Amino acid sequence: MAGSSRNLLISALTPPDYGLLEPHLEKVEVALRQTFEEENKPIEHVYFPEDGIVSIVAKSRHEQAEAAIVGREGMTGIPVVLGNDRWVNDTYVQVEGHGLRMMANDLRPALAKSASLRAVLLAFTQAFVVQTTQTALANARGNVEGRLARWLLMAHDRLAGNELSLTHEFLALMLGIRRAGVTTTLQKLESDGLVVAKRGLIVIEDRAGLIGLAGHLYGVAEAEYRRLIPGSEFGTDKG
Amino acid sequence: MAGSSRNLLISALTPPDYGLLEPHLEKVEVALRQTFEEENKPIEHVYFPEDGIVSIVAKSRHEQAEAAIVGREGMTGIPVVLGNDRWVNDTYVQVEGHGLRMMANDLRPALAKSASLRAVLLAFTQAFVVQTTQTALANARGNVEGRLARWLLMAHDRLAGNELSLTHEFLALMLGIRRAGVTTTLQKLESDGLVVAKRGLIVIEDRAGLIGLAGHLYGVAEAEYRRLIPGSEFGTDKG
């Protein structure tokens, strides 16, 4: 409504709330693997992506797996919204892009002042929680093919085009599976005409086909987001 | 501090905040499979367990898997704390017990009034989010043995004694695995002296041994809880 940003949270703010944040928002480009949050380090900035994808990764010793991804529909810095300054998850850029950044210390007083700002950011927090619970479900019940299809769809929702620039190795790390498993599964998808895979690049060709493969693993979190942040058609369309 | 409840959130409230809630709190017994939250139905009550375990289950069509459990360290009704009235996850009693209940409609004005109440409940929300992300990690990387050990430990943290009354079938549903897988894995644990399993009953015998089996899958979420809700030794001790 107010903010003229491609970020759906910013654009969902009322004019007064946007006015609270606007003086502190800074347009930034973010590079691959740039880190926003690290285990038990104070979070300095929150980030509202306009393009690109950020991964929230659950860790434990040397094991890791992605719990959620955030793009132009959301923000990083959930702990700040929840009144804390850190958590144990890592948050870093998975697909480079640009967006709006502000200091966590500037967000805190704005949150304290405006209940309507809290409402929007806590609504997104709920959508985020649902996404992590759906990831837990997908990891428990889904096979590699379905989980990969789910990931590609979630990435597709958050990108401007159909091209996705990342390596098999990184994708395997996110899904918690073998790199070779990503390779062979992508070949299967490619032979079915759903994607085209090149070195460091995956092109989505048949979104409907991917939805069929992902089946029930995809859609619940996206519908919850649309319910919580009305006005956007996130996940139903491309843009 | 204030509330004389076994529930750790209630007892972490300041006296004024406890005073806000106390007129609305109602002591209740909850029975197995009693439901607090269902997909897209308005949440009527929030519940602060004093004993027993509540499961938060992510669903999608006919697939389901547990995303988190809540006992006397927490509460149900996360969507209410986040300013909404429903979500897509089911929440129901996994191990019967008792606790304190209040109407969601009575919690909302209290949350609006008291920033310090919000702070406590949002801090728990963060601990809850971390638990779901750790579940996603465990489901992605852990084998059945480790995931079962993790579940038993998390249940043990939330129960008064060492006895856990539930069936293999139900546990399998929660972990998203076969019922037969639960049976054979429990036998393995029993032959190692970690648990004793009877019909509809599991007795924890060797907590340290279970921690060894669960390895890195257990502990991160519990440490985050202790950091966020200080004063309790949740997870480090029994009681």
Added chain:
DNA sequence: CAATTCTGGTACGGAGTGGTACGGAAAAGA
């Protein structure tokens, strides 16, 4: 242009798990 690193294709054995099913023992109900 040469050397090195990165990335992806392929292969093999094997452990783990799913799907399924049957029967018996324990508990609940008649």
Added chain:
DNA sequence: TCTTTTCCGTACCACTCCGTACCAGAATTG
């Protein structure tokens, strides 16, 4: 007590996926 239901022990097969490894082509660096 008898019947029915619930719950658990066990078994078999199939198959997915992991761990690991090697190599080749692409990209990057010197």
